[in-house]
Each structure stands twice: as C-alpha cells, then as structure tokens.
Amino acid sequence: MFIAFGPYLLYLFLQCPTFAAKTSLECTRGHYPGAFCHGRNVYLNHTSKTFVVDAENDDEELPREGDTTFRVFPVETRRLDAIPSCDRVVEEAYFYTFYYYYGHSNYYHLHYDTLLPVYFALKHGTPEERSDSGQHRITLMPSVETSRLNVMDWNTDAFSEKHQNKYFVLIHQSLAGNEFDLVPADSRFIEINPSGFTCFRKIHFGAPRIRYPDEDTVPNFVEFIRNRVGLTRPYVSPTSPKVGIIKRSNRRRILNEEELIATIQPFVEAELVNFDGRTFAEQVSMMLEYTVLVGVNGAGLMNGIYLGEGAVTIQLVPFNATQLNVREFGNILKSRGPYLEWWNKHEELNRGNLERDPYNSQADTEVHVDEFTQLIRDALKIGINRKLRKEEL
The missing domain is CATH 3.40.50 (Rossmann fold)
Structure with a gap:
C-alpha cells in the first residue's frame, strides 16, 4: 500500500509517545551498499537527519562491517541520558537505496541492486524473522543517495508528483502492493516535526547479498x-x-x-x-x-x-x-x-x-x-x- 503524506500518515504514526528500550545494531555482508544491517529500538533525529543508537558509552563503535552502509545511512552511537519522546513509532522498516542519478533511474540497477535483494529479505528471512514480522505491518522506505555511496538525500524529488507515473515509482508500488506500506524517505517524512524523533522498533539498512545464478x-x-x-x-x-x-x-x-x-x-x-x-x-x-x-x-x-x-x-x-x-x-x-x-x-x-x-x-x-x-x-x-x-x- 502506498501511503500518501498528509493527515492520515500523521494519524497513523502518532500512536506511541514513548519508546523506552535499549537499542542494538548488527551487520552481515550485504549486496548494496555493502552490508545488510539490522537494528532494534533505533531513533531517527529529524534535526540532524541521523539514526541514533543508544549505547552504553559515547565512544562505542559501530559494527565495522557496516562502514559503507553507514556512509549512506548515517548512524551514530550515543549514550542517551533521557529517552527521546517519539513523534511516531514504526514497528519495522526497510531503508534501502535505488539508482536515481541525474534525475532518472536505471532498469538494470533497479532490479539487480534493489528489487531482487529487497524481495529476498522480505520473503526469505529466517523462520524466526518471518514469524516476528508476521505480527505487524512492514514499512518499505526507499531512498536515494546524494551521489554513489554517499549520504542519503532527504531532499530528493524522486517520489514527487512529477514522477508519479515513472516506472521506478510504479515498480516500488508493485513491490509493496497491499502487503507492505510504502513510505518514501524524503523531506515529507521529517517535515511533520522537523525537530522531533521517529522511533523504529525494528529497522534494516541496505539489502542482503544474493549469489547468482539463484534458481529459487x-x-x-x-x-x-x-x-x-x-x-x-x-x-x-x-x-x-x-x-x-x-x-x-x-x-x-x-x-x-x-x-x-x-x-x-x-x-x-x-x-x-x-x-x-x-x-x-x-x-x-x-x-x-x-x-x-x-x-x-x-x-x-x-x-x-x-x-x-x-x-x-x-x-x-x-x-x-x-x-x-x-x-x-x-x-x-x-x-x-x-x-x-x-x-x-x-x-x-x-x-x-x-x-x-x-x-x-x-x-x-x-x-x-x-x-x-x-x-x-x-x-x-x-x-x-x-x-x-x-x-x-
């Protein structure tokens, strides 16, 4: 389901004002940007546009396997003295990028780097992951990079009205269907409260690695x-x-x-x-x-x-x-x-x-x-x- 930005989206997420839980983050080898990282109880700071992991110490290091992925999706570890108040809580989200350079996409890269690996993640997780995800809606949050392997671009126009009939938008809508929520990671998502926080109970960055040929x-x-x-x-x-x-x-x-x-x-x-x-x-x-x-x-x-x-x-x-x-x-x-x-x-x-x-x-x-x-x-x-x-x- 494609969720339009507006009052409905605000209502959808303003259900849980607090989010008091320790966070975790781990990474495995991925397809693109290089690692597939999973977190629990992670915060998105709308002001700094960074994802925050509540750590035991301020100098706690991020998983090294995720270096390239965290270059695209900026994550910082910080010891939080106070739990941020959540403007909204998302149960589970997949943040991933797709090819959108020079104002257009590419059919090959869209499939090879994005659609097939994301589909694999959604449909071929472990039995425990599938059982866990089956209890709630999953939100797909496609994003684009400012340039290849550089920080995600919250100001992108990729999902603006002028592109609504472009194949790369229609493909994402097909991937989501009625099974998943589709909420683009662009400025509309954080402008609901520019100084607030979105809290993710479960979050994924990037996409898993697939070994081709894959006959399944x-x-x-x-x-x-x-x-x-x-x-x-x-x-x-x-x-x-x-x-x-x-x-x-x-x-x-x-x-x-x-x-x-x-x-x-x-x-x-x-x-x-x-x-x-x-x-x-x-x-x-x-x-x-x-x-x-x-x-x-x-x-x-x-x-x-x-x-x-x-x-x-x-x-x-x-x-x-x-x-x-x-x-x-x-x-x-x-x-x-x-x-x-x-x-x-x-x-x-x-x-x-x-x-x-x-x-x-x-x-x-x-x-x-x-x-x-x-x-x-x-x-x-x-x-x-x-x-x-x-x-x-």
Missing part, C-alpha cells in the same frame, strides 16, 4: 511481480517461436537490426521490441509473447527475466567491451531459464571510439549476420522453442 529467488520474484501487476496463471503462451530484438536509442545500438530481422524471418517470426513509453506492467506482460529475446548488454535486457517458462535470452556484447557487467547480466538471466551469449570478435563491425571510450562500453555494433543467424537457430533448438518449432532447422 529469481523465478519466485518474477511470479510475485506478475501477480502484482495483475497477471495470473494460466498465462497465455506462444503457439510458435517468436523472436524479439530489443531496440536501443542512444548507445550500444544494433546498427543492422532490420537486416537481421529480414535474414531470420524466412524460418521464424521476428520483430523489434521497443520499451519506450511502456508502463512497467506493460513491459512485464509483453515479455510473455516471445520465446527468444535478443539484446545488447543494457537495461532493457533485464526484461528478459519476465519471459515465459523455457524462453531463451540472448545477450550481445560489443567488441572488446571488457568492463561491462556481462557476467552479472548473464547470471541473473541464467537463473530464470535458457541463456546464450554472442561476443563481437570482429573489430571492423565495431562502431565505437576507443580514444574517447577505451573500454568500448558505449560502442554501437553491426552484428555479424551469419553468426547471428546461427545463434537464433541454436536458440530455437532449446527450451520451449524445441517443443514449438514445426520443422527442422
């Missing part, structure tokens, strides 16, 4: 999101193989995409896939149309996790692009089903500028037609395509 978490997450956007089993399945080639508009483009489609259309249906202007729900839904999805390394290819059972994802990699997150993409996509890769080994088909981009991570590519044709033929021999194709290749 990723498929379960996909099913969870499909249900959230209104897709329920039995899904409409393709009756014949269909190839989708993702169209990119600014970098790492396929320069001969029309030629590739014309070459393979004699033996398989194929078309360009353009995600521009599509809502998150529409992108998830349209993936069920394809039995093969092809894309150059990039955010749009993350939609491959929403393909139907047995469909194939193919990642194309520019010439000598050694610094791209090819392995990370591959490991996630392998977690949901059949996966293939093609690396451009032909420098003459590279359309990058190695002087300005020495790692060639932004380069456009003219894909080798014969190699691409064979790649598609290989894809049509595996997964669901093997069952659907009606003639030998």
Whole structure:
C-alpha cells in the first residue's frame, strides 16, 4: 500500500509517545551498499537527519562491517541520558537505496541492486524473522543517495508528483502492493516535526547479498511481480517461436537490426521490441509473447527475466567491451531459464571510439549476420522453442 503524506500518515504514526528500550545494531555482508544491517529500538533525529543508537558509552563503535552502509545511512552511537519522546513509532522498516542519478533511474540497477535483494529479505528471512514480522505491518522506505555511496538525500524529488507515473515509482508500488506500506524517505517524512524523533522498533539498512545464478529467488520474484501487476496463471503462451530484438536509442545500438530481422524471418517470426513509453506492467506482460529475446548488454535486457517458462535470452556484447557487467547480466538471466551469449570478435563491425571510450562500453555494433543467424537457430533448438518449432532447422 502506498501511503500518501498528509493527515492520515500523521494519524497513523502518532500512536506511541514513548519508546523506552535499549537499542542494538548488527551487520552481515550485504549486496548494496555493502552490508545488510539490522537494528532494534533505533531513533531517527529529524534535526540532524541521523539514526541514533543508544549505547552504553559515547565512544562505542559501530559494527565495522557496516562502514559503507553507514556512509549512506548515517548512524551514530550515543549514550542517551533521557529517552527521546517519539513523534511516531514504526514497528519495522526497510531503508534501502535505488539508482536515481541525474534525475532518472536505471532498469538494470533497479532490479539487480534493489528489487531482487529487497524481495529476498522480505520473503526469505529466517523462520524466526518471518514469524516476528508476521505480527505487524512492514514499512518499505526507499531512498536515494546524494551521489554513489554517499549520504542519503532527504531532499530528493524522486517520489514527487512529477514522477508519479515513472516506472521506478510504479515498480516500488508493485513491490509493496497491499502487503507492505510504502513510505518514501524524503523531506515529507521529517517535515511533520522537523525537530522531533521517529522511533523504529525494528529497522534494516541496505539489502542482503544474493549469489547468482539463484534458481529459487529469481523465478519466485518474477511470479510475485506478475501477480502484482495483475497477471495470473494460466498465462497465455506462444503457439510458435517468436523472436524479439530489443531496440536501443542512444548507445550500444544494433546498427543492422532490420537486416537481421529480414535474414531470420524466412524460418521464424521476428520483430523489434521497443520499451519506450511502456508502463512497467506493460513491459512485464509483453515479455510473455516471445520465446527468444535478443539484446545488447543494457537495461532493457533485464526484461528478459519476465519471459515465459523455457524462453531463451540472448545477450550481445560489443567488441572488446571488457568492463561491462556481462557476467552479472548473464547470471541473473541464467537463473530464470535458457541463456546464450554472442561476443563481437570482429573489430571492423565495431562502431565505437576507443580514444574517447577505451573500454568500448558505449560502442554501437553491426552484428555479424551469419553468426547471428546461427545463434537464433541454436536458440530455437532449446527450451520451449524445441517443443514449438514445426520443422527442422
């Protein structure tokens, strides 16, 4: 449930004026920002915008494992002579960041760094944690950083009205659904009482570490999101193989995409896939149309996790692009089903500028037609395509 800021939110939290309990804080290895930290009875000082741990001594150290996480979510240990009066008490909250630099987000980082790890935390805690959380509502509190691995930005406009229909807001709403409360960590949260305190009985910072490929978490997450956007089993399945080639508009483009489609259309249906202007729900839904999805390394290819059972994802990699997150993409996509890769080994088909981009991570590519044709033929021999194709290749 997305909770709007206003009188209702004030009423929701102004139920417990005192919060007299010792605090605790511990960290384990996490995904991003680097540690997954858990606290009990932690205070948020609205004035300093820091989280306060009531310690035995003023010089008590924070868990060292949490250094990078506490750089984003500033936590201080302090011996409190008097227990702060709580303007509101939150039973359990997850503070986590998502990619929002330069005024926009990124579909890959949103899934890899945020959605999958947070889903894992919510659904795969220990039996004790799940039992404990089952007694109350959990509040999701997404935030953004002022810059990468720097302090969270309480003044962000990420959840302002102008972005209400952006995919990164809609994705968070889908994650929360009616099961969790969604309260963005921005200025509206602390402006209810700028000099007050919010008290958290249980609080989490960051997200847990997931080892990919993970053939449990990723498929379960996909099913969870499909249900959230209104897709329920039995899904409409393709009756014949269909190839989708993702169209990119600014970098790492396929320069001969029309030629590739014309070459393979004699033996398989194929078309360009353009995600521009599509809502998150529409992108998830349209993936069920394809039995093969092809894309150059990039955010749009993350939609491959929403393909139907047995469909194939193919990642194309520019010439000598050694610094791209090819392995990370591959490991996630392998977690949901059949996966293939093609690396451009032909420098003459590279359309990058190695002087300005020495790692060639932004380069456009003219894909080798014969190699691409064979790649598609290989894809049509595996997964669901093997069952659907009606003639030998």
